[in-house]
Amino acid sequence: MNQPSDNKGALAGYRVLDLTQGGCLLCGKLLADLGADVIKIEPPGGDPTRKIGPFYKNEAESEKSLFWWAHNTGKRGITLNLDAAKGQDLFRRLVGKADFVVESFNPGYLDSVGLGYSAVSKINPKIILTSITPFGQTGPYAGFKGPDLVTWALGGYLFVVGYPDKPVWISYPQASLHGGAEGAGASLVANWYRGNSGEGQHVDVSIQECVSDLLWNVTEFWDMNKTIVGRVGNGWRTAHAVMRQVFPCKDGHVVILLFGGGAAGSVASDKALVKLMAEEGMAPDWLKTFDWVHEFDTMVMTQETFDRVAAPVGVYLATKTKAQIWEEAVKRRIYMAPANTVKDIVESPQLQARDFWVELDHPELQDKVKYPGVFIKMSETQPKMTRRAPLIGEHNTEIYVGELGMTKKDLASLKRAKVI
Amino acid sequence: MAGKGALAGVKVVDFGRVFVNPFTAMRFGVQGATVVRVESHTVLDLQRMARPYKDNVSSINTGGSFTESNSSKYSITLDLRKEKGLGVALKLLEWCDVSMAGMPPGTMDKLGLGYEVAKKLNPDIIYFSTSQLGSNGPLSNFAGFGHHASAMSGLYSLTGWADDEPLGQYAGAYIDAASPRFGFLAILAALDYRRRTGKGQHIDQAQLEAAAQLMLPLFLDCTINGKVTIRNGNRLPNAAPHGVFQCQGDNRWIAIAVFTEQEWQDLCRVMGQPELAFDARFASLEARKKNEDELEKTVAAWTTKYPPEQLMSWLQAADVPAGRANNGKDLFEDDQYKHRGHFRFLKHSVMGVHSYSGPAYRTSKTPDQQFAAPALGEHNEFVLREVLKLSDDDITDLLIDRAVTTDADLPDFGAAY
Secondary structure, three states, X not given: OOOOOOOOOOOOOOEEEEEOOHHHHHHHHHHHHOOOEEEEEEOOOOOHHHHOOXXXXXXXXXXXXXXXXXXXXXXXXXXXXXXXXXXXXXXXXXXXXXXXXXXXXXXXXHHHOOOOHHHHHHHXXXXXXXXXXXXXXXXXXXXXXXXXXXXXXXXOOHHHOEEOOEEOXXXXXXXXXXXXXXXXXXXXXXXXXXXXXXXXXXXXXXXXXXXXXXXXXXXXXXXXXXXXXXXXXXXXXXXXXXXXXXXXXXXXXXXXXXXXXXXXXXXXXXXXXXHHHHHOOOOOHHHHOOOHHHHOOOOOOOHHHHHHHHHHHHHHHOOOOHHHHHHHHHHHOOOEEEOOOHHHHHHOHHHHHOOXXXXXXXXXXXXXXXXXXXXXXXXXXXXXXXXXXXXXXXXXXXXXXXXXXXXXXXXXXXXXXXXX | OOOOOXXXXXXXXXXXXXXXXXXXXXXXXXXOOEEEEEEOOOOOOHHHHOOOEHHHOOOXXXXXXXXXXXXXXXXXXXXXXXXXXXXXXXXXXXXOOEEEEOOOOOHHHHHOOOHHHHHHHOOOOEEEEEEOOOOOOOOOOOOOOHHHHHHHHOOHHHEOOOOOOOOOOHHHOHHHHHHHHHHHHHHHHHHHHHHHHOOOEEEXXXXXXXXXXXXHHHHHXXXXXXXXXXXXXXXXXXXXXXXXXXXXOOOOEEXXXXXXXXXXXXXXXXXXXXXXXHOOOOOOHHHHHHOHHHHHHHHHHHHOOOOHHHHHHHHHHOOOOEEEOOOHHHHHHOHHHHHHOOEEEEEEOOOEEEEEEOOOEEEOOOOOOOOXXXXXXXXXXXXXXXXXXXXXXHHHHHHHOOOEOOHHHOOOOOOOX
């Protein structure tokens, strides 16, 4: 899409003070992608998140955490000790010039250091404070520890994935990332209200609720049918059968849904697949004339019918690579997709064509690094990743001296006092 | 209903379809925006016919999949193939601040509702499209369900056990359910940009690009270190024990996630085996990782004796991260969800009172404005008369022409399907 050359982003001009940690850091990264001026505030010596791997060239150092890099692109960084009275003063000064504060501390922490919503809103009535926590600011679980596996469990998603005899999560922790993304949107909801009213407010995001938000109709099954949705492995349950959806292929696995009945797109897909198989002489005659509309209607289809159809399909798919399957799926509109690994995605030629990747400069390492790109396309204000994640205290001078009017001597003495 | 909520006054037209786009559009309605959902009796949205059905009676207005992603909206039913039906849709494009559609790329253009058409009617419209792979580029022809997006995104390869095939998420709908929060964010940013500059724009979401935001470091690890992260059950490299353990009862489980030596020692104390913390097999993270199978068996031997809620209570009291694997029923009984008011029991015009999930956040000054999902075409009168300000004669015309559809236009399914 052609961009206005002066595009600075949809949120250009807004300042965000980012106190989040862990996966919640995604909140500030998304706002930065959208053009906001996001300042990541870390404790002196660096945020604990910097200990989370993986690491650049497997070197476990505080400036080489790939987790930190990924979730802090576009942000500037300063250090500040919120437990020190002088640090709290500095934060109050920063709040005066900010539009948003986003944070993920334990509920009550900011209040305990005099920087909770009631305190900061007195300084800046327009401030929006977005708090992202495992369970919310109040309630019986507010004091609970909620790392991602725990909120995944309490949010209901753990129970519904896996085999009947064992539940399983997604091996790369997701829950707090959802909290971060939700926090960004929720902040802008409050921002809209602020535009009309002149007032900020406190936004309280629950990661547990973000997890439940992913459940589609699971709770409706209980409320309406008193049915507890359980786990079925890789089967897709229909009225009379369990349909396998994962098939081995030459270099991994492919996911294919064979639907029929009244779903016109599915029948077209099934027929396109059979045509493809027939071109290689791998479609039995009976499959070429199979009545997908009536015999494969999910309301009537039997397990026997499904298994009979799945057999030649499985044999065909086993001869193809993931790349071949994706190419044919796109070309012929067949409802199948490779179960890509991260490597398959990195190497995908089609994703190169959509500008999926962005190169960011890491001058401190004399390297340029290929990053996954932004989350959406916008015709006027295309989101951009403008810079790599900040080094510890990288912008202390820019902010404390440049904006708050300190001298370099002040900065040095604050550093000695462990305020920054 | 009218005039309240953080997004009061924002006007959204939701052209469907199925899950992603409606679930995104719903977020506006929940916060008080006016969201008009365009449907049709002649072409039913797949979700209208999806289970579960209230009291197991299947019909277009008794489905719980539809209601979960369509609360807080007004439903109008149009036959877009008829000139007058299309005419109403065009009026909605003119009326709205945001037009939203989730269809295979090219479909809105074929319907006569594409971006160029919309811009002529409404020069500063915010026009949102969502699809799995984006509306242009070599992949835009791809067709598929949520399962396929999940497969392409890498999520399948990350779920399950290392010695087993990749596993899908619930009903293939993980990316479908996750993409909406990203679309919502982008549209809100565009609305604010428009408020300050007067300029609208076209927002094009590729759900795969949203999904990538949930795996960012893994791509870096691959491009820099050549590492390919794949599924590994419920374990994590930097924590042990970290897993899911069976409890007393039928299909009852607890998640336990120990990250520090303090948590490990406290876990052993709660288990009644404090000395276990210093057992050579388990006395450090490194040791616990080395003996992880044995470690997990040891924990499981304990958890199997107690119900998960008891274990969670003991462990959290000792500052050990633990959580019951809530099932669908448990969620309604969850004490924190009761405190949050997570579930709302709202009155649907056909089904009566039933459950809806509230938003995942609370705003201190502007309570949300969630109301029940609409029956099909429930708000034809309201939308035509109050929203679009059409005259009685115009409305009658539309009905006679069946440009606005009614139950009489339903396809011949028979009484139940």
